[in-house]
Amino acid sequence: MHPKKSLLTATALALVTGGAAFAETITIATVNNGDMIRMQGYTDQFTEATGIEVEWVTLEENVLRQRVTTDITTKGGQFDIMTIGMYETPIWGANGWLVPLDDLSAEYDVDDILPALRSGLSHDGTLYAAPFYGESSMVMYRTDLMEKAGLEMPTAPTWQFIREAAAAMDDPANDINGVCLRGKAGWGEGGAFITVTANSFGARWFDEDWNAQFDQPEWKAALDFYVSLMNDYGPDGYATNGFNENLSLFQQGKCGMWIDATVAASFVTNPNDSTVADHVGFALAPNSEGVEKRSNWLWAWALGIPAGTQKEAAAKQFIEWATSKDYIELVAANEGWANVPPGARTSLYETPEYAEVPFAQMTLDSINAADPTDPTVKPVPYIGIQFVAIPEFAGIATEVSQEFSAAYAGQQSVDEALAKAQDITNEAMEAAGYR
Amino acid sequence: MARAVTKQRKTLNTLVAWAVGLLIFFPILWTILTSFKTEAQAINDPPLFLFFDWTLENYGVVQERSDYMRFLWNSIILAGGSTLLGILVAVPAAWSMAFVPSKRTKDILLWMLSTKMLPAVGVLYPIYLLFIELGLLDSRVGLTIVLMLINLPIIVWMLYTYFREIPGEILEAARMDGASLREEILYVLTPMAIPGIASTILLNFILAWNEAFWTLNLTAAKAAPLTAFIASYSSPEGLFYAKLSAASTMAIAPILILGWFSQKQLVRGLTFGAVK
Numbered sequence: 001m002h003p004k005k006s007l008l009t010a011t012a013l014a015l016v017t018g019g020a021a022f023a024e025t026i027t028i029a030t031v032n033n034g035d036m037i038r039m040q041g042y043t044d045q046f047t048e049a050t051g052i053e054v055e056w057v058t059l060e061e062n063v064l065r066q067r068v069t070t071d072i073t074t075k076g077g078q079f080d081i082m083t084i085g086m087y088e089t090p091i092w093g094a095n096g097w098l099v100p101l102d103d104l105s106a107e108y109d110v111d112d113i114l115p116a117l118r119s120g121l122s123h124d125g126t127l128y129a130a131p132f133y134g135e136s137s138m139v140m141y142r143t144d145l146m147e148k149a150g151l152e153m154p155t156a157p158t159w160q161f162i163r164e165a166a167a168a169m170d171d172p173a174n175d176i177n178g179v180c181l182r183g184k185a186g187w188g189e190g191g192a193f194i195t196v197t198a199n200s201f202g203a204r205w206f207d208e209d210w211n212a213q214f215d216q217p218e219w220k221a222a223l224d225f226y227v228s229l230m231n232d233y234g235p236d237g238y239a240t241n242g243f244n245e246n247l248s249l250f251q252q253g254k255c256g257m258w259i260d261a262t263v264a265a266s267f268v269t270n271p272n273d274s275t276v277a278d279h280v281g282f283a284l285a286p287n288s289e290g291v292e293k294r295s296n297w298l299w300a301w302a303l304g305i306p307a308g309t310q311k312e313a314a315a316k317q318f319i320e321w322a323t324s325k326d327y328i329e330l331v332a333a334n335e336g337w338a339n340v341p342p343g344a345r346t347s348l349y350e351t352p353e354y355a356e357v358p359f360a361q362m363t364l365d366s367i368n369a370a371d372p373t374d375p376t377v378k379p380v381p382y383i384g385i386q387f388v389a390i391p392e393f394a395g396i397a398t399e400v401s402q403e404f405s406a407a408y409a410g411q412q413s414v415d416e417a418l419a420k421a422q423d424i425t426n427e428a429m430e431a432a433g434y435r
Numbered sequence: 436m437a438r439a440v441t442k443q444r445k446t447l448n449t450l451v452a453w454a455v456g457l458l459i460f461f462p463i464l465w466t467i468l469t470s471f472k473t474e475a476q477a478i479n480d481p482p483l484f485l486f487f488d489w490t491l492e493n494y495g496v497v498q499e500r501s502d503y504m505r506f507l508w509n510s511i512i513l514a515g516g517s518t519l520l521g522i523l524v525a526v527p528a529a530w531s532m533a534f535v536p537s538k539r540t541k542d543i544l545l546w547m548l549s550t551k552m553l554p555a556v557g558v559l560y561p562i563y564l565l566f567i568e569l570g571l572l573d574s575r576v577g578l579t580i581v582l583m584l585i586n587l588p589i590i591v592w593m594l595y596t597y598f599r600e601i602p603g604e605i606l607e608a609a610r611m612d613g614a615s616l617r618e619e620i621l622y623v624l625t626p627m628a629i630p631g632i633a634s635t636i637l638l639n640f641i642l643a644w645n646e647a648f649w650t651l652n653l654t655a656a657k658a659a660p661l662t663a664f665i666a667s668y669s670s671p672e673g674l675f676y677a678k679l680s681a682a683s684t685m686a687i688a689p690i691l692i693l694g695w696f697s698q699k700q701l702v703r704g705l706t707f708g709a710v711k
Contacts, residue, residue: 027656032670037500055656058667063651070652074563076572078655188671243672248478251674263672273475273674 025053026080026314029068031061031301033263035133035341036083039322042330046321052314061188072097072306080315084129084304086120086372087387087394092304093128099305099312101127101319108320112345117300120372120383129304130323133263134343136296136366137196139283140250140268141257142276145169145176156284156294159200159225162257166233169256178233180255181226183408184242187394190408191401192297192386193260198222200287200295204376205388205425210434212425214400214418221288223414227407239408251275259285261299262366265359266338282362284369293377297386298370300344343367396428463687469680470494477677493681501664503685510660510689512575513650514643517582518636521590524583526632529594530620534603544595547588555585555648566653573655581653582643590639597631598624633700637693644690661686 030036036058043054057079059067068082072092084092092098104110110118110127117131139162141153149168154161166178182193195205203218213219230238233256235249243260247267250258251274258264271277285296303322305315321327325347331340337353342363348354349364375385382388387397400421407417429435469477471489479487497503532540562581563572571577601624609623625632647662654663665686668679694701 029655032667032675033672040500057655057659057663059651059663060666060669061671063666063669067652070559070563074560074567076563076567078572244670244674247674248480251475252478252480254480261672267673 023053024051024311024314025055026311026318027055027057027078028081028083028303028318029057029059029064029079030083031064032058033301034266036301038331038335038339039132039327039341042327045330046318050314050317050321052317054318068306075308077306077308077310079306080309080311081303081305081318083132083301085302086117086298086300087384087389089121089129089302089304090123090383090389091391093123093126097307098128099307099309099315101130101305101316104130104316104320108324109347112325112347114344114346114367116298116367116370116372117302117344120298121300121302129302130319131300131302131344132323133341134298134300134367135261135263136298136343136363136370137260137285138262138265138296138362138366139257139259139285140265141165141281141283142169142253142255142279143281144276144279145256146281153281153283157286159197159229159286159288159295162259162286163225163229163233166229166256170233175254177235177249177255179229179257179259180235180241180246180249181230181238181259182242182246183230183234183239183405184245185398185402185405186242187387187397187401189242189401190239190405191397194223194226194401194404195386195397196285196295196297197226199293199376199385200285200291201225202288202291202293202377204378204380206380206382206429208379208381210381210429212422212429214422214425219418220414223404223407223418225288227414230408239405259295262343262359262363265363266342269358280358282359284362284366291377293375294369296366296370298367298372299386390434392428392432392434396425399424399428463691466680466687467684469677470684472677472680474674474677477680478674493677494685496678497668497681497685501667501682503664506659506661506664506686507689509575509658510644510662510686513578513582513658513660514640516575516579517586517643518639520579520583521587521639522632522636525587525590525594525635526620526625528591529598530624532591532595533598533601534606544592547591551585551588559652562649563653572653573657573659575658578650578653578658581649582646585646585649586639586642589642590635593635593638594628594631597628597635600631601627630700630703633697634703637697637701641690641694 040056040058043056047053064083065088068079068084070076071078072082089098093100113131114134117134118127121127121129121131139153139157146153146165146169149165151165151168153165162179168178169176170178182190184190198204198219201218201222203216203222204213207213235241235254241249243264246255246258246260247264249255250268253276265280265282268274268280269277285294287294303319305312305319309315323344325345328340328345328348332353337351338357340348340354342348342360349360354360370385372383372385382390387393403412403417403420403424406412407414426435468484470493471491472483472487473490473492476483476487532544566572566577569577605627606619606623609619614623645662647666650660650662651666654660665679665682668675668682
């Protein structure tokens with residue numbers, strides 16, 4: 001071979017093999033929300049540090065859930081990291097579908113993860129997904145309207161107080177609704193909200209033998225209260241309002257109060273989007289008088305590795321980077337403390353700069369007040385606050401929440417909705433072999 | 436007098452046609468308008484129609500965040516490839532059904548159509564498992580075949596309807612003159628059926644472009660077309676309607692332009708044989 005030619009060939013070969021050795025690419029499936037999108041923006045820094053390339057597949061939450069579920073149950077191997085929530089993680093972990101995250105580095109400091117999140121993302125004490133951010137729910141209210149009404153929001157209000165305040169702030173002439181709450185069908189939308197509301201009235205989904213409990217007085221009390229509150233002081237068409245619809249109403253100054261995810265706090269206090277940014281106060285999610293459980297939920301978006309991926313080591317490296325203390329500091333340095341992913345690490349709440357963020361303490365208190373292993377007043381056989389961590393739940397709860405939404409819309413009575421919910425749930429649980 | 440009434444009627448018809456047309460087009464127009472608003476303006480109540488500060492910011496953000504060209508290219512390949520493949524299979528099939536029908540032709544046609552009545556999700560798992568076995572997940576080849584297969588019944592039906600309009604005697608004459616089967620289809624039938632084939636191609640291209648079940652479920656990063664591009668801007672927790680609208684506008688623009696230029700053929704093809 002000509003020496004020049006052979007040199008060229010050798011160089012090309014070295015480039016090809018060398019390139020292949022370095023350019024490992026991991027594929028990450030994720031949801032489209034602010035914190036995740038922000039993380040995508042910083043991926044270059046991860047690639048620079050490790051040489052691992054990252055490909056993102058961003059999908060809407062429901063599409064993502066269907067997509068990753070298909071892939072993990074069939075061992076399709078399309079993704080090396082999946083963004084999953086507290087509902088899927090323990091179920092998938094128990095099925096052996098996720099790589100246990102039991103060998104994270106000492107530097108990562110796994111004990112720094114908020115205990116409630118860690119237990120919700122574990123099965124039998126093993127962590128299966130690392131939280132990127134955590135959220136609970138809380139009351140967001142208009143301080144100016146509250147003042148005008150001559151009331152003061154307690155740190156831990158009751159539903160009875162919420163009703164009183166809603167009545168005082170409701171001002172149809174000025175297009176202000178006393179209170180805005182989710183009513184939209186879907187287990188993660190209105191279904192989640194009515195479940196936590198029911199918890200705070202002493203209700204539960206199942207008794208210890210997996211019998212549905214919708215025929216019990218606590219559920220009726222909760223649903224009656226919600227429907228009457230919303231019919232009197234809620235916005236028109238609340239039966240189809242979810243997170244986004246209520247966010248839009250609140251930002252435009254059309255709600256006195258809104259009880260929803262803590263992550264909304266950064267949206268409603270952002271002057272670019274919200275017309276009421278300077279007049280928002282926060283309080284713990286309410287309970288009914290005399291009931292010890294409050295109506296706050298617990299959720300985390302977390303990163304898990306599907307079992308069977310060829311790139312487990314690289315995937316773990318990414319997870320350690322994305323959910324680390326360093327990542328939080330990186331975002332804080334570039335975009336300010338109000339924009340860091342909240343609710344995942346204890347150390348974040350010990351940072352003096354973060355304590356100045358107006359919703360920081362209330363977010364932490366709300367998360368700490370939620371215990372997925374003990375969600376209701378009466379004992380239950382399941383884990384989960386706004387959901388029941390069994391695979392059948394998503395289907396059942398979506399159907400049940402459709403019946404409830406029909407009651408909100410006035411298409412049937414509360415009693416009818418509860419009777420149907422009871423039948424739907426018991427039938428499904430029987431078919432699934434729980435009863 | 437009679438003429439005046441006709442004129443009035445004509446005006447009325449035109450007005451109704453415009454009203455219906457605008458009504459159908461309105462959601463698309465609204466999407467396009469929203470894409471030029473800020474997120475706050477997008478959710479404004481009352482809704483802002485034309486008088487707001489027009490901004491290109493959303494397009495900038497979308498451009499920065501996503502590799503639009505990669506999604507666009509995938510869409511073109513998938514829609515184009517599946518259409519081409521479909522036509523290659525459907526023309527001979529429709530020819531045999533139209534000109535040499537057997538006792539079972541009608542049944543076969545109906546059976547083919549019946550496959551469209553099954554919800555796609557019903558066969559998601561079998562197809563997904565097949566794709567894993569064959570290594571076709573997230574590949575353009577696999578998706579092209581699936582898109583071709585799901586649209587095939589419609590293509591065959593459309594072509595069959597057009598071919599039936601063509602007198603069989605002409606083909607017979609070609610055969611008498613010694614044309615082979617291939618020549619008969621290629622040089623006699625096809626030129627006569629061009630309007631029909633053209634509108635079938637267009638419709639199939641549009642259907643494949645807009646297909647959003649298989650294209651979302653069988654792709655990840657490499658083969659994802661514009662439907663996945665849109666899906667990445669929809670968010671259940673956060674108001675990104677303006678950005679979503681910008682992404683949607685970018686996704687539908689190519690097909691909208693194509694439809695605009697070829698509307699004559701489309702209308703002609705779709706109404707072909709409608710009035711006898």
